[in-house]
Amino acid sequence: MGPVARKTPIVAIATATGSAGVGVIRISGENLSKITEALCKKLPKPRTATLINLVNQTGQTIDSCLAILFPAPASFTGEDVLELQCHGGAQLLELVLARCLELGRAEGLSIAQPGEFSLRAFLNGKIDLAQAEAIADLISAQSGAAVMGAARSLQGQFSQDINALVDELTQLRILVESTLDFPEEEIEFLENAHAKERLAAIQHQVKQLELSANQGRILRDGIRTTLVGAPNVGKSSLLNQLAGEELAIVTPVAGTTRDRIRESITIDGVPIHITDTAGLRETLDEVEAKGIERSWDAIATSDLIIFMDALDTNNPINQVNEGMLHNKVLSAMPTTCQALHVLNKVDIAGSTPIPGGVIAISAKTGDGIPELKRAILQSVGWQQGQEDVVISRRRHIDCLLKASAALEKAEGFAQDGNRSLELFAEELRLAQDHLGQITGRLLPDDLLGKIFSQFCIGK
Ligand SMILES: Nc1nc2c(ncn2[C@@H]2O[C@H](COP(=O)(O)OP(=O)(O)OP(=O)(O)O)[C@@H](O)[C@H]2O)c(=O)[nH]1
Ligand SMILES: [Mg+2]
Known part of the structure; x- marks a missing residue:
């Protein structure tokens, strides 16, 4: 089961298990002031590293660590976020985590599910779905080129292209749907509005995105x-x-x-x-x-x-x-x-x-x-020297293919002698829905859960 949208605060060890110089514990919640005060004695200055002495129930020091508070909405998740930079020992981090849970019990603090921080960032509009996926891909990237591709996706390069197409489709749909009420004008409509040319341009762009998404998928999956x-x-x-x-x-x-x-x-x-x-x-x-x-x-x-x-x-x-x-x-x-x-x-x-x-x-x-x-x-169709490839997934390609198929149908209706504007409009709407699923504008909840559950905990 994927993560569900919860309101209570969550906590997780955000760094990999094992020994390291530093280990990070991350807490996110709508209002973390009580938990933060309990952990840090007083509220640290926002976005400033503050040295704190973290003690256990009997007052003994567990670790001296840096606390950084990111008050909502200027944080990764869009909620209050508290990060504790501790020494990076696996057992030490477990003790700190247990102490956080103890102090946050009254507030309902619980361990984050896989991908739950990213899910909250998505639900709060901090990033779109393609960007959330890019975070996971950035972390699991298997080559330097894959890192760069994921970084470009995370910056929103892929999402911008998709959003531009969705906007084009919106414009075309507005034209078509406003004509639906005036059937006598339908015949002229497609010519006057250059609808066919505009559709062809959109189709061309979807095909280009399909090609580049395939490159991005090869880079991600190998x-x-x-x-x-x-x-x-x-x-x-x-x-x-x-x-x-x-x-x-x-x-x-x-x-x-x-x-x-x-x-x-x-x-x-x-x-x-x-x-x-x-x-x-x-x-x-x-x-x-x-x-x-x-x-x-x-x-x-x-392959x-x-x-x-x-x-x-x-x-x-x-x-x-x-x-x-x-x-x-x-x-x-x-x-x-x-x-x-x-x-x-x-x-x-x-x-x-x-x-x-x-x-x-x-x-x-x-x-x-x-x-x-x-x-x-x-x-496998890899074109060398592609500096601008953005990382992408099978899911994105499937959405693009479905959008392509809907646009092709729309084209058929536009060419049909007994052209039906209603069917034309419906296929445009479907194409737009499929594109919207890439950035998560329109996505069934179960699919959302499935995508985020593949992330690791603390992300
Ligand atoms: N001259 C020459 N000998 C080769 C070359 N490649 C492999 N060999 C030799 O061919 C023999 C078999 O090589 P392997 O790599 O074990 O062959 P394999 O296909 O893995 O064999 P199996 O594991 O038994 O299926 C070895 O003695 C290799 O040294 C080559 O390019 N030139
Ligand atoms: Mg062999």
Whole structure:
């Protein structure tokens, strides 16, 4: 269950567990004066670091810490917020948290649910939904480029584009709906108001946003890439080559890798989550068979399959079987999954001609690896050198696609000889609703709970 909108004050340890120089406890509530006075002895000056001595029930010092009070509405949540910067010990912070709960009991102070601080910020209009999501994405960003993309979203770059589109749609709807009451003018209306041109411009902008949101999603989620092929073709060697370290065991024995081995790297700032798998073949070995089952499972949950071949005598299966295996892998992939065909060991392949569409590499010498890296990014539609990508999620893309579909329908109604302005207006309204869901202007409560419950506590 997601967080519900509560009125009572909340508290949480806002920093990661473990030992650190500083650990922060955050409290938020509509009126924190009583709790603050109980903790700090007197109300600290707003937005000023004040050294306080935090004591337990019997008057013994738990910690000397800095208290900073952000009175409503100029705070992260829009409520009164009190932050205590303590020493960063896990047990120490637990004691401080327990003391806060003790002193705040009369006020109904309780531990925050995951994402509840951000939810309050959203409900109080401090940030919109896309920005709240950007906070979570900023914290979990897996590369420097993803951090920058999330920061741009948090600044509101993505939301501004969406809001501009929603405003355009509002203008168009006002025109259309004000004409609905005058049916005799309908025929001329679309021409006079340049409605079709305006619709086309909006459609174009939604398509552009779809493209850039897809870039943002790749940056956020990365590419789940699985190395697949017959035993001994060099899958583990390629993993090691891409990761730049000896992660997986490599031997001339076919069937070396038994379990899936995972490692994340980045190419051009894009996170690539690589899974090395057990070579695919018929086997009587029970352990290897289990490993091969897992290889097929990995194929089913990938964004990209790198199918590997190798032209060397150690490769235990012949080319005919290799082709059959390739087809079997291609048909086991999810429909959204991309595939690359790689031929390994070109260092010993001699003058063997390389078939078209195949990327020739040597996992041993590193030949062809830069080309493979480029192909990995291209395969999922990543365009290099995008400095202005804003982080985005599957949810945003789904909303954009739904808006696109509604606009297409609207276009159909506009072109229809028996054009119906009412249906045209209705599709515009639907498109606007879908766009509004991105920034949370219009969002069902259950969906809101679901989104914020994925945040961590203290955020
Ligand atoms: N000459 C040459 N040998 C390679 C290359 N890549 C891998 N090998 C050798 O091929 C053998 C098998 O390599 P692995 O990386 O273990 O192959 P694998 O596909 O992971 O094999 P399984 O785990 O058994 O499925 C090892 O002896 C490697 O040293 C290459 O590019 N050139
Ligand atoms: Mg292996």
